[in-house]
Amino acid sequence: MEVLKQRILEEGVVVSDEVLKLDALLNHQVDPQLTMEMGREFAGRFADCGITRIVTVESSGIAVAFATAYELKVPLVFARRKKTLLADPDALCERVPSFTKGIVTDIMLSRQFISAEDKILFIDDIIANGDAARGLIKIIERSGAELVGLGVVVEKSFQAGARTIKEQGIRLESLVRITSLSGGKIEFGE
Numbered sequence: 001m002e003v004l005k006q007r008i009l010e011e012g013v014v015v016s017d018e019v020l021k022l023d024a025l026l027n028h029q030v031d032p033q034l035t036m037e038m039g040r041e042f043a044g045r046f047a048d049c050g051i052t053r054i055v056t057v058e059s060s061g062i063a064v065a066f067a068t069a070y071e072l073k074v075p076l077v078f079a080r081r082k083k084t085l086l087a088d089p090d091a092l093c094e095r096v097p098s099f100t101k102g103i104v105t106d107i108m109l110s111r112q113f114i115s116a117e118d119k120i121l122f123i124d125d126i127i128a129n130g131d132a133a134r135g136l137i138k139i140i141e142r143s144g145a146e147l148v149g150l151g152v153v154v155e156k157s158f159q160a161g162a163r164t165i166k167e168q169g170i171r172l173e174s175l176v177r178i179t180s181l182s183g184g185k186i187e188f189g190e
Helices: 002-011 023-027 032-045 062-072 131-143 161-167
Strands: 053-057 076-079 092-098 103-109 119-127 146-156 172-180 187-189
Touching: 002 023, 002 032, 002 172, 023 119, 032 062, 032 146, 032 172, 053 062, 053 131, 062 076, 062 119, 062 146, 076 103, 092 131, 103 131, 119 131, 119 161, 131 146, 131 161, 146 161, 161 172
Parallel strands: 053 076, 053 119, 119 146, 146 172
Antiparallel strands: 092 103, 172 187
């Protein structure tokens, strides 16, 4: 998506050779028009898959996942990172490290909102090492639902996450691939 690449160049902040801060686009502030455009793009790429639910991990993936769910006219379910007093005691749970937070968290998805009859499209904001993605994929597999694919806004292809997901035979569609952040410069791949 050329418009997304342009916005990343204009508003992204390279923190290090491994970290790109996209607070102005995805992680702190949301541009509704761009987000809806990203949702339309994912919906178009997965239109023929018979998707019944969109799944994401809170919180940065929610906006794009919502836009995709809206376009496909299916419910959006998000895995929570924090247990609450109202949490489903029988929730599907997986412990995952967070690359950007530098901590280990639990992600939880209520069994009430995912079933073996579902065809799931997993939408996420950024894939780096892929730990959270692999954790949610395990949850989806344990639910018995069929994962039809993973849509990622930004794939950092110089890190192992996307490659390890693809090696599992999972269809992964990225709107933008970043091949390097070396020297503070954002380089895109095809």
